[in-house]
Amino acid sequence: MTERRDADPHDLFPATIETERLRLESVDGAIDTLETYEICAGDDGIEAVTRWMPWELHDHPDETAGFLTAERAAWADGTNAGYVVRPREGEVGAGEVAGFCGLACHWELSVGSLGLWLRRRFWGRGYSGERATALVELAFDRLDLETVVTGHVAGNEKSAAAIRRYVDRLGGRRDGVERNSLAFPDGTVHDEAHYSIRQSEWRAATDGGTSVL
Amino acid sequence: MFPELIETDRLRLERHDTAVTPRQFYAASGAGQTDTIDEETAFVSWEPNPHPKKTHDQTRRFADQWDSREGASYAVIPREGEPGAGHYAGNTGVAFDWDTQTATLGVWLREPHWGRAYSAERAVALARLVFDRLDLDLLATEVIPANEQSIRAVEKYVDRLGGHHEGRFRNRIAIEGGDVVDVERYSVSHEEYETTVDEPRATFVEELEQPTLAGVPPAEVVWTPEEPDRPSTEEPTR
Numbered sequence: 001m002t003e004r005r006d007a008d009p010h011d012l013f014p015a016t017i018e019t020e021r022l023r024l025e026s027v028d029g030a031i032d033t034l035e036t037y038e039i040c041a042g043d044d045g046i047e048a049v050t051r052w053m054p055w056e057l058h059d060h061p062d063e064t065a066g067f068l069t070a071e072r073a074a075w076a077d078g079t080n081a082g083y084v085v086r087p088r089e090g091e092v093g094a095g096e097v098a099g100f101c102g103l104a105c106h107w108e109l110s111v112g113s114l115g116l117w118l119r120r121r122f123w124g125r126g127y128s129g130e131r132a133t134a135l136v137e138l139a140f141d142r143l144d145l146e147t148v149v150t151g152h153v154a155g156n157e158k159s160a161a162a163i164r165r166y167v168d169r170l171g172g173r174r175d176g177v178e179r180n181s182l183a184f185p186d187g188t189v190h191d192e193a194h195y196s197i198r199q200s201e202w203r204a205a206t207d208g209g210t211s212v213l
Numbered sequence: 214m215f216p217e218l219i220e221t222d223r224l225r226l227e228r229h230d231t232a233v234t235p236r237q238f239y240a241a242s243g244a245g246q247t248d249t250i251d252e253e254t255a256f257v258s259w260e261p262n263p264h265p266k267k268t269h270d271q272t273r274r275f276a277d278q279w280d281s282r283e284g285a286s287y288a289v290i291p292r293e294g295e296p297g298a299g300h301y302a303g304n305t306g307v308a309f310d311w312d313t314q315t316a317t318l319g320v321w322l323r324e325p326h327w328g329r330a331y332s333a334e335r336a337v338a339l340a341r342l343v344f345d346r347l348d349l350d351l352l353a354t355e356v357i358p359a360n361e362q363s364i365r366a367v368e369k370y371v372d373r374l375g376g377h378h379e380g381r382f383r384n385r386i387a388i389e390g391g392d393v394v395d396v397e398r399y400s401v402s403h404e405e406y407e408t409t410v411d412e413p414r415a416t417f418v419e420e421l422e423q424p425t426l427a428g429v430p431p432a433e434v435v436w437t438p439e440e441p442d443r444p445s446t447e448e449p450t451r
């Protein structure tokens with residue numbers, strides 16, 4: 001992971017992270033509310049995304065503004081390193097918003113929790129694993145958290161496959177399925193599969209750690 | 214919403230904030246108040262209460278949770294015929310997450326009352342509360358992995374209720390005092406409960422007319438059960 005040259009060494013989270021094919025830009029930076037609204041309200045295939053997410057299509061731009069405000073507040077509080085995912089030069093759709101990801105930091109538990117959603121046209125490119133490698137390194141190498149966790153709604157097989165692959169590669173494991181873990185805004189309740197990686201497991205699996213940073 | 218008294222074969226569960234005064238609660242759960250409090254709290258998420266203000270505040274919290282339907286906390290009191298009948302044997306609570314239709318159980322039993330399968334007896338009674346009365350979807354409980362005794366007890370009653378071990382979830386609880394621990398999580402669904410249990414023996418009484426707590430044994434008295442310890446007397450109900 002490469003930081004921008006103008007990165008402020010005082011920042012808890014890096015403002016920009018570059019991986020081989022992606023640029024993760026802080027939610028604290030310039031994000032176009034209306035562009036984000038277009039995606040959250042009616043992007044092609046967005047219902048395939050929200051089907052597995054605890055949020056629904058945005059009804060108006062103010063909802064999107066509220067989402068971005070909350071993301072920025074969590075960034076400022078040091079409780080969530082939220083990023084816009086953009087494919088880099090050479091990728092199809094370079095520079096566009098491909099989705100959002102984050103590392104939610106539960107400092108009292110020494111846990112970092114990965115989250116991601118990608119627009120459907122950016123599925124199937126292995127972006128999930130690439131961003132996970134970078135954010136897991138952020139969690140362990142820079143933030144010295146003890147455990148990184150992630151999960152998916154039971155039945156979301158695409159996410160399950162992606163998560164299994166990178167969790168295995170990074171030394172973690174599948175912990176189990178927590179029943180009735182998530183209540184969605186439409187009132188439905190969902191089970192959630194949990195995965196976790198300990199810092200020690202990550203170091204062992206990656207021969208001392210990854211070096212995208 | 215919640216009955217103030219639940220009677221099982223051998224136990225009375227009485228609404229905690231009514232049945233137990235903060236001073237009685239402190240005498241049983243305060244740091245250094247009994248010889249066994251450290252052992253009893255080795256695997257729970259709280260530490261021995263440092264001063265009576267803490268049990269006072271906790272009692273008020275129990276009352277607030279009861280009123281807001283977030284939680285129901287009961288004192289566990291052995292009935293006539295049991296060793297230590299009428300005394301405060303610990304407490305048990307149900308935390309409600311209405312959005313996810315989930316009730317999560319917790320329990321703390323005082324050492325003189327260990328080994329009598331009281332935990333299972335109150336769990337089955339609370340399952341009846343959670344499913345038959347409150348119509349929730351899921352009953353869950355979490356145990357710290359090192360607490361082998363509780364794991365054995367929980368696996369037994371969860372199995373009896375038709376549920377299962379969900380997994381070991383890492384870094385899930387911050388213990389008072391700073392440690393972070395994993396949990397083994399177990400759950401029973403409403404459907405599993407319906408197909409495995411018929412008529413658990415538990416009687417609900419809406420209002421606690423008169424608390425029956427005889428007292429808390431003073432710290433300096435070594436209090437031995439009148440009967441020898443024996444394994445669970447419960448009959449499988451399936």
